[in-house]
Amino acid sequence: MKEKVITVKNLVKKFGSFVSNDNLNFDVYQGEIFGFLGANGAGKTTAMKILCGLSAPTSGEVKVGGFDIYTETEKVKRNIGYMSQKFSLYEDMTIAENIRFFSGIYGISPKDRKAKQEVLLKNLDIESAKDSLIGSLPLGWKQKLAFSVAIFHDPKIVFLDEPTGGVDPITRRKFWDLIYEASDRGITVFVTTHYMDEAEYCNRVSIMNNGKIEALDTPENLKKQFGAKNMDEVFLKIARNTE
Amino acid sequence: MISIQNISKSYGDVQAVRDISLEVKKGELFGLIGPDGAGKTTLMRILMTLLIQDEGKATMNGLDVIKDYKKIRKIVGYMPGRFSLYQDLTVEENLNFFATVFQTTVAENYDLIRDIYVQIEPFKNRLAGKLSGGMKQKLALSCSLIHKPEILVLDEPTTGVDAVSRKEFWDMLKKLQQKGITILVSTPYMDEAMLCNRVALMQKGNVLTIDTPQKLVENYSRKLYAIKAKDMHRLILDIRAYEKTDSAYAFGEFLHVTGKEDEVEATEFENYLIKKNHTDLLVMDHHPTIEDVFMEMM
Numbered sequence: 001m002k003e004k005v006i007t008v009k010n011l012v013k014k015f016g017s018f019v020s021n022d023n024l025n026f027d028v029y030q031g032e033i034f035g036f037l038g039a040n041g042a043g044k045t046t047a048m049k050i051l052c053g054l055s056a057p058t059s060g061e062v063k064v065g066g067f068d069i070y071t072e073t074e075k076v077k078r079n080i081g082y083m084s085q086k087f088s089l090y091e092d093m094t095i096a097e098n099i100r101f102f103s104g105i106y107g108i109s110p111k112d113r114k115a116k117q118e119v120l121l122k123n124l125d126i127e128s129a130k131d132s133l134i135g136s137l138p139l140g141w142k143q144k145l146a147f148s149v150a151i152f153h154d155p156k157i158v159f160l161d162e163p164t165g166g167v168d169p170i171t172r173r174k175f176w177d178l179i180y181e182a183s184d185r186g187i188t189v190f191v192t193t194h195y196m197d198e199a200e201y202c203n204r205v206s207i208m209n210n211g212k213i214e215a216l217d218t219p220e221n222l223k224k225q226f227g228a229k230n231m232d233e234v235f236l237k238i239a240r241n242t243e
Numbered sequence: 244m245i246s247i248q249n250i251s252k253s254y255g256d257v258q259a260v261r262d263i264s265l266e267v268k269k270g271e272l273f274g275l276i277g278p279d280g281a282g283k284t285t286l287m288r289i290l291m292t293l294l295i296q297d298e299g300k301a302t303m304n305g306l307d308v309i310k311d312y313k314k315i316r317k318i319v320g321y322m323p324g325r326f327s328l329y330q331d332l333t334v335e336e337n338l339n340f341f342a343t344v345f346q347t348t349v350a351e352n353y354d355l356i357r358d359i360y361v362q363i364e365p366f367k368n369r370l371a372g373k374l375s376g377g378m379k380q381k382l383a384l385s386c387s388l389i390h391k392p393e394i395l396v397l398d399e400p401t402t403g404v405d406a407v408s409r410k411e412f413w414d415m416l417k418k419l420q421q422k423g424i425t426i427l428v429s430t431p432y433m434d435e436a437m438l439c440n441r442v443a444l445m446q447k448g449n450v451l452t453i454d455t456p457q458k459l460v461e462n463y464s465r466k467l468y469a470i471k472a473k474d475m476h477r478l479i480l481d482i483r484a485y486e487k488t489d490s491a492y493a494f495g496e497f498l499h500v501t502g503k504e505d506e507v508e509a510t511e512f513e514n515y516l517i518k519k520n521h522t523d524l525l526v527m528d529h530h531p532t533i534e535d536v537f538m539e540m541m
Contacts, residue, residue: 039405041375139279166402166431168278169534170541173492180476196406197495230495232406239407
């Protein structure tokens with residue numbers, strides 16, 4: 001039985017009287033690719049912020065990487081990686097500078113950093129660009145780099161917030177190759193996306209609606225449960241249900 | 244209705260738009276399809292008279308984007324890429340503001356926006372900044388229509404929006420088209436291309452091709468297979484290692500695969516994969532989608 005790397009019990013988050021997360025219960029297992037889906041306004045971003053230690057719950061138990069989200073927030077942050085469409089790397093620093101900066105934050109020694117940096121650059125086939133400013137790189141490269149830097153410190157879990165938004169279809173798929181590789185290495189991937197085909201690549205998917213989790217299972221089982229051809233249909237059936 | 248002739252625009256060293264020419268007919272729903280960096284936003288800003296081109300000429304309903312910019316601004320509705328309404332005004336206040344700026348009233352052209360606005364009317368006293376993504380879109384669309392424009396220019400209106408709201412939004416566009424409005428819309432979502440009358444596939448400042456989505460799919464020249472098996476991750480690695488494979492990409496629960504020659508048969512893939520111990524194997528002929536077309540052209 002695989003280890004649980006995220007446990008969420010009765011998570012509630014309120015903003016005034018508005019209940020953004022309404023009693024969430026779920027676990028994420030080590031090495032899983034866990035899709036966290038939901039319509040805009042469903043409460044996904046709120047939940048993700050809580051899991052990343054950026055926001056405190058109103059009530060409920062949350063453990064990330066084995067650490068308690070209320071009392072061990074800094075340990076949580078040290079043991080996770082994060083990447084979103086909106087922020088990834090510093091545009092006005094080079095690849096090498098960004099790696100040095102993030103290595104410093106996560107406490108990676110210069111010796112380790114140099115070795116890992118070589119591997120990273122080789123894997124992405126961008127050794128020649130190491131002194132290029134991030135801002136000068138094509139978006140596809142930025143995305144892949146951002147992901148690689150997000151897992152540079154070998155975190156247990158990496159949170160990806162719509163990482164492939166706006167990117168061309170080939171780069172989008174290459175990005176998922178990277179996600180698979182990370183998962184093979186035992187890194188748990190917690191990803192949100194609006195691309196329903198990407199939902200199919202996840203081991204399990206949860207779908208939020210109006211603050212609650214309305215479905216949580218493998219894509220295969222969800223399609224059976226909702227009598228749907230693909231994840232797009234599953235999503236439509238759930239999201240339209242409350243309108 | 245919209246005429247673009249040899250338009251080029253650079254930002255320093257970056258060539259955002261390279262010698263683009265295209266025409267949009269009156270009443271058409273025309274899509275600019277392509278990823279970030281394709282030049283869609285730059286092109287639209289030039290048409291909206293917000294940016295001046297380096298070279299070339301463009302007209303909106305016969306009006307030149309440089310000489311007649313003031314006249315153009317009266318007849319075009321615009322929804323820029325990021326939510327740009329007033330976050331600290333309510334839904335109703337935003338709508339009234341835009342109506343006033345265009346020297347009309349909400350009542351005057353209300354039937355144009357009614358179908359859209361009724362969905363957000365219950366929230367009319369909510370601050371625009373507190374709306375969900377889908378509702379912001381609907382408000383922005385209403386504000387762009389309030390002066391009954393002849394042309395609507397929408398820059399990635401569905402980016403970052405969930406699948407349900409995206410579908411609803413395109414339903415609204417189709418209805419607006421039926422009311423005679425010419426619509427130019429950009430999107431990185433390939434499936435939305437199918438909903439346009441004609442599309443221009445764009446990448447890195449260039450137009451790759453312009454045609455109806457149906458013709459683009461028809462003209463796709465390769466033989467395409469859809470393949471799946473129990474272990475999808477291993478499947479893609481094995482298929483890519485096969486010497487007869489040209490390309491293999493994930494498309495949801497199937498892989499889309501082309502052979503090095505179109506004569507490579509389904510059975511050849513099947514036999515290879517069975518030898519690799521794949522179970523629950525399915526290999527089928529598959530009709531290409533716009534995404535397959537785009538990826539082939541890239």
